[in-house]
Amino acid sequence: MLMHRRRATPLAAGVVALTLAGNGLVVLAASAAATRYEAEAAPATCTGSIESNHTGYSGNGFCNGDNTIDAATQFTVTASAAGTATIAIRYANGATGNRPADVLVNGALAHANTAFDPTGAWTAWATKTFAVPVHAGTNTIRLDPATAAGLANIDYLDLETGSAPPVEGKQLEDLDRGLVSVRSGSGNLVSWRMFGTEPASTGFNVYRGTTKLTSSPITRSTNFLDWDFAGEENGRITQWGRGSTNPTKKSTWGQEDYLDSRLELMRDRR
DSSP, X not given: OOOOOOEEEOOOTTSOOEEEOTTSOEEEOOOOOOEEEETTSTTOEESXXXXXXXXXXXXXXXXXXXXXXXXXXXXXXXXXXXXXXXXEEEEEOOSSSOOOEEEEETTEEEEEEEOOOOOSSTTOOEEEEEEEEEOSEEEEEEEEESSTTOOOEEEEEEEEESOOOOOSOOOOOOOXXXXXXXXXXXXEEEEOOOOTTSOTTOEEEEEETTEEOOSSOBOSOSEEEETXXXXXXXXXXXXXXXXXXXXXXEEEEOTTOOOOOOOOOGGGOO
């Protein structure tokens, strides 16, 4: 019978944890829906004009701020509780240069000189996400231009309390080296896993018992064909090179390191 092992998948900090359940479904922890505040709708303020001449915006339009350093856009938002909130600001920047802005929350600087990079066209919209501190109840979130070019066009701000944006990082599975040895003709094919966190220059040496089989570390693959394997010895591999996480750590194989199994459709089991 095909068995499933329940395994938690560690992710970068700030990312919602995933669990692979026994039925093969990925289960996500639920989070509250964000509240949207349109730049063209009061009590939001726009030092410039509300326009709708560039397609792709949400609601009835967007804020096209004046090209001055004091042409700010401000949102008034409501937080259900004090703490850290996630804001997502949708914008378009059809200019060729960055339109940086300071992000102020309740008059205090939260993020300085934040880049609002070109999006390729005024009809191409992108989203910037920040973590900001908020009070319970009413808060103001203000975008102040950092240069005389002014702000990018601002479409809306989404607010979600009780969460922070995910940090950059790799999603990793909780796996070991996965060393496998199988018969191949008169020899044995040995294979293993290279981790996603290891650089491409990482190399491996293969041993049968105490005998080193590789003349030089293997760097272009993660397998080795041992032609002279007699079916009695054990073996190991060790990491090598500047990218090694632990050159002394070994993975081993032997005659008993296998499992004969028969896979059956779950519906065939009563």
